[in-house]
Amino acid sequence: MAAGPLRLFVRDARGQEPVPRLVAALPRGGLSVGRLAERLRSLLGEQVWAQGPVELRQPPLCRRSDASLGMNVFQGSLQLALDGEPLHSAALARSVLHDGAVVDVVADSVHGALHSEEAVEPAQSSAPAERPPKAAASAPARRARLDFLTPALRQQLFEPPPPRPPPAAEAKAPELLEPSRLEEEPREKVGLRLVPDRAPAELRWRPAVVDEVRRSFAAHLPQALGPKDADRFLAAAVREVDWQQPEGRWGPIPRKTAWLTAGGCRCRYGYGGLRIGSEPFPAWLKEVTALCMPLCGLPDEKDWPDSCNLNLYEDGDHSVGWHADDEFLFQGKFTDCLIISLSLGATRWFELKTAAEPFEMHRLLLRSGDLCTMEGLMQKHYLHRVPKERHYCEPRVNLTWRWIASHEPRCGLQPTVDMRKRHPAGDAGDQGPRAKRPKTEAPQAAAPRRKRPSRPVEMERDKVLAMPAEVRARWLADAMKAVAASELDPSSVFPLAADPEFAAGVNEALGARMFRVLRGNSRLFSEEQARVLQEECAVAQRFASAAQTTGTKTEGGSDSIPGTAEASQRTQEDQMNLRLKELEDMKDSGEQQRRCALFANLVGPLLPIVARALHPDGIDFLEEGLEMLTYLTSFCSTPIPTALWGPFPRLYQAVCGKSTASLQLPEVLEGGWAPDFMTNILEPMLNYVARGPVEVIFSGTWSEGNMTYADMVFNMVKKVLHMPGVGSEKDAAAATELATALFAHAAPPVADAWLPAYFAEFWKRVSEVETRDLRQALLVAFATQMWYNTELFLRCTEQSGVTAQLFEVWMNKIGSLKRLRHRKVALLGLVQLLRMGCAQALPANLAQGLPHLVCTLAVQSKETLRLRHKAASRPDEEEDTDSEDGTADQGQVDQVLRKLQMASENDDDNEDNDSEALSDEGFDGMVHAAGGKLVDLNAQRLSRLDRIDELAALREVLQQASPDMQRQFEAWVGGSLHEWIATLTTETARSK
Ligand SMILES: O=C(O)CCC(=O)C(=O)O
Ligand SMILES: [Fe+2]
Missing domain, CATH: 2.60.120.590 (Alpha-ketoglutarate-dependent dioxygenase AlkB-like)
Structure with missing residues (x-):
């Protein structure tokens, strides 16, 4: 093979033309082509298609020999161009994600030179821009050194295949593979x-x-x-x-x-x-x-x-x-x-x-x-x-x-x-009438204007009592914060706040505010202050029930929630004692116990407030209500006490509607009043699934609604998954996460009957997906189902005729999953596939892909290892902002690769240094405790899946494979299986 420039082979996912622009700009620093390829592969997955060579237009690389590596190393800045256009690093990840393009770097003749030990050339300070580097070894020798390529891939690379046939008509190709055209109708046409x-x-x-x-x-x-x-x-x-x-x-x-x-x-x-x-x-x-x-x-x-x-x-x-x-x-x-x-x-x-x-x-x-x-x-x-x-x-x-x-x-x-x-028209002559409120609703009084009380906190009783209700709630919040910050003596605040007149009319607001303060400051309060806070809650409760009996026809107490009558008859004291006893048995840290005790004591006072917030009229406090419920269901005992199941049907009604005797919904709300709150509703729902325990979901019945709990969850997921509208993909991703949790927590066959139905909904949704969040959530959902019951899952994919497509996407996308939790399950799903492969139990079209699967597992298990080490060595850092240690040169290269990775993760937010993208995210399982420290609610929800080490699972399958199979593995990955297993063993021992 003649010497030639480094070539980047590109083809877009449709198998048509090369994507218009594509890229890889590497920083100054050394990088071997093999290493670049390895990194790109781990980033982009194992797929390599060859078409439309993109030439290295500007190779101002100086090559130097690296004796320790036994190869030449490119040094300098490497810029790729397509059709004369320079390509930028940010574009790489974006083309991958937006156009579904897959890229790999192959250095045909150059590669040989780079890897030839005999042919280490003296370092050059600069190379003429158009002069290709010299080949230094024969083609067979060079190919033998392409150790990061499987034989099949190697063949593919050097003999580009014809364009792939279009996907089978019966299987609707997911959006992941079919990017929508960007062009819009011209403005003249739409007027x-x-x-x-x-x-x-x-x-x-x-x-x-x-x-x-x-x-x-x-x-x-x-x-x-x-x-x-x-x-x-x-x-x-x-x-x-x-x-x-x-x-x-x-x-x-x-x-x-x-x-x-x-x-x-x-x-x-x-x-x-x-x-x-x-x-x-x-x-x-x-x-x-x-x-x-x-x-x-x-x-x-x-x-x-x-x-x-x-x-x-x-x-x-x-x-x-x-x-x-x-x-x-x-x-x-x-x-x-x-x-x-x-x-x-x-x-x-x-x-x-x-x-x-x-x-x-x-x-x-x-x-x-x-x-x-x-x-x-x-x-x-x-x-x-x-x-x-x-x-x-x-x-x-x-x-x-x-x-x-x-x-x-x-x-x-x-x-x-x-x-x-x-x-x-450009004129408004045919516009509808000015806004009309539906008849079913009474005209709304304008909300009172909110003003922050001036600091220092106003302490004169009459002035405080003269404040509008909303403002009083805020006053209380400010006063509590001031107490927590030792700026204010609690003895002056609490009597005033406990004054019945104070609380009149502000029960939800008061409860909500109080809760926020409690949550934010629980660690800062002394025992005494916490006790007084509880009394505050009792005040709120009193007024909540007062409002209920004075007949606003909203339900206020937990006893008005269907299914809880029995539980609520148990006195609050009984429940508290029970919980305290359970707490005594806990081996958790003191802080955890303290938090549990605090929240256990809050169940009584807060449940009525939660119930009001989960009523259509309480929508202004829905987020707070959901947050209260999340805490109550996170820190209570397991199984979740009956009283705390009370709000469950209300969550359903908020999403799906359905009038019942205890909650008559007007026609406009028949379809639910808060399906767009799914990201918030998810949190308590995850607790019901995780701590219910999950068997309750599959066996419980909502008698008033005449539905099973399992039907309720399915309807919620289905509705939100397909809800139209901008921003609804966030909710759809939350719905997907909820469904995923079912399969992560349930042990077969508990959720078997539901798997095909959920699978069908997921697959339907995949074809429309637009955002990274939802794409990843769906991938994780598939992987979790696969892990939960592999045979059943494959039966579903086969019946829908989508098996090959799904796994192709899966293997491509796994490299872009940087969150360990996501990639764990994606990897586990593939391990299950390999397990079936070893047992000769795979459908024919998948069996063919076994070499590809094994190579993907090799690359991705390595990548997981690296990410784990990263996470372990820098526990305070975000998982997905990983970088690699190594030489200074390597560090720079990795910085760029890291950027690529982050860009590929951030295809929605797409600005990795943009803290806004983070700060504008809502409540998502990470919450502030005192001192700005984050508490991960997921720690309260450990599933069967969480207890599994994906690398240990992989090791087991590799070890148990037949000797013949093992030899095949080695051939496919082009390396020693023994070493691979040894690495996995070391890691699994370490992580234990
Ligand atoms: O401040 C500006 O100019 C832009 C504000 C903005 O983008 C927004 O509020 O959505
Ligand atoms: Fe804006």
């Missing part, structure tokens, strides 16, 4: 009229993004408002708005925010896992809306937006990370969606970039008084952000007006503007 075209001609709107291919547009009108107006509105916003700074997973989000709606809309604004309640448009906002809309070509008030989100960036440290305004409310991922934003105060950069390849980035400098628009399908195809700019100290307020296209069920309004009709 989209852009703001710059409809605005008065004298205004100088500047196009900022004109992307006809994706029908995505942005425009900028500098100085839409003069400095005087801008200052006036800035001052009004800063002064009058009740700014909130919700907590994300890692603390408060880095900006303040408010959500204002017109026309009595009660929809909340959700960003990531956070949701904030709405307030009506105040006068100043109406005024500024009236000034700005005509500038956007919307002179008629009936066309004006019905919502406005406000952000306050107090200084350059405040920011918003990469995101799209793709909330379900606005439908921006499906239909053309206009967003108008006004900047007030400090000048800040506003950045836009495409969410997928080909990458484009745009920046706009937004000054005080500037208007900016995003239009068309911008929220589908682009992300935007306001980055941190440490040198800016002045505050900036940003208003973003939008039209709500789909109101929350709890709000029940109809959209004021038909989003599909708004654009085509």
